[in-house]
Amino acid sequence: MDVKTIGKILEEVEKGEIKAGEAMDRLRHIPYADMGVGKHDGHRALRNEFSEVILCEGKIREHLFTIVDSLCGQGLNVFGTRVDEVTGKEIAERFSGRGADHDPVSRTFRIVQREIAPLSGRLAIVCAGTADLPVAEEARRTAEYFGFESRKFYDVGVAGLHRLVSCLDELRHADCVIVVAGMEGALPSVVGGLISSPIVACPTSVGYGANLKGFTALLAMLNSCSEGISVVNIDNGFGAACAATRILRRISRHV
Numbered sequence: 421m422d423v424k425t426i427g428k429i430l431e432e433v434e435k436g437e438i439k440a441g442e443a444m445d446r447l448r449h450i451p452y453a454d455m456g457v458g459k460h461d462g463h464r465a466l467r468n469e470f471s472e473v474i475l476c477e478g479k480i481r482e483h484l485f486t487i488v489d490s491l492c493g494q495g496l497n498v499f500g501t502r503v504d505e506v507t508g509k510e511i512a513e514r515f516s517g518r519g520a521d522h523d524p525v526s527r528t529f530r531i532v533q534r535e536i537a538p539l540s541g542r543l544a545i546v547c548a549g550t551a552d553l554p555v556a557e558e559a560r561r562t563a564e565y566f567g568f569e570s571r572k573f574y575d576v577g578v579a580g581l582h583r584l585v586s587c588l589d590e591l592r593h594a595d596c597v598i599v600v601a602g603m604e605g606a607l608p609s610v611v612g613g614l615i616s617s618p619i620v621a622c623p624t625s626v627g628y629g630a631n632l633k634g635f636t637a638l639l640a641m642l643n644s645c646s647e648g649i650s651v652v653n654i655d656n657g658f659g660a661a662c663a664a665t666r667i668l669r670r671i672s673r674h675v
Contacts, residue, residue: 563661
């Protein structure tokens with residue numbers, strides 16, 4: 421149940437096309453839908469404009485299939501993160517008739533049954549190295565699912581600063597920039613010192629020994645000398661995209 425559907429139901433009641441009792445039956449599942457293996461939060465889109473997303477990692481495969489099947493049966497769009505390649509392929513096959521799309525790089529899948537309206541707002545995703553691509557692509561696919569297209573600036577880490585400098589003119593026109601980096605996590609500080617756009621920094625677990633599986637990059641970003649950089653958790657491309665989406669939605673309303 422999304423905002424447009426609820427609005428349509430209320431319009432039908434107002435016009436006398438359906439009775440209040442019928443509308444109540446159709447609205448009954450707004451708070452949540454109990455699927456046996458989980459409770460889908462159907463009210464979230466009304467509260468914060470985000471539909472619930474499935475974190476696939478750690479879920480029993482049959483439970484995951486049950487959840488996806490239930491959401492598809494309600495005619496909803498479905499987005500899943502951290503899905504392994506075997507499970508992702510099986511979901512794509514099982515739900516091919518509903519347009520299931522699995523992307524092994526970002527470890528995401530999506531099923532779009534209702535058109536996703538494109539939203540205004542210029543999002544850029546800056547990625548330090550090729551090894552950081554899975555996190556950057558998780559961010560890109562998530563933002564796309566919520567209606568925002570993005571420009572990609574990949575493999576522009578600080579070890580070759582000329583690569584970043586070559587795309588600064590485009591980055592300066594972005595309304596929000598997600599910066600993904602591992603190793604020593606220096607890239608968001610550099611970008612933050614060169615452009616004025618809101619920056620969401622995302623550390624990755626990519627790096628050698630003292631990278632400490634991303635903690636070095638995380639602490640570096642939290643201690644950035646560039647003003648006003650926001651930082652999400654290690655490898656959390658999904659969270660970075662959601663933070664950027666909140667910013668872009670607010671900006672689009674005041675344009």
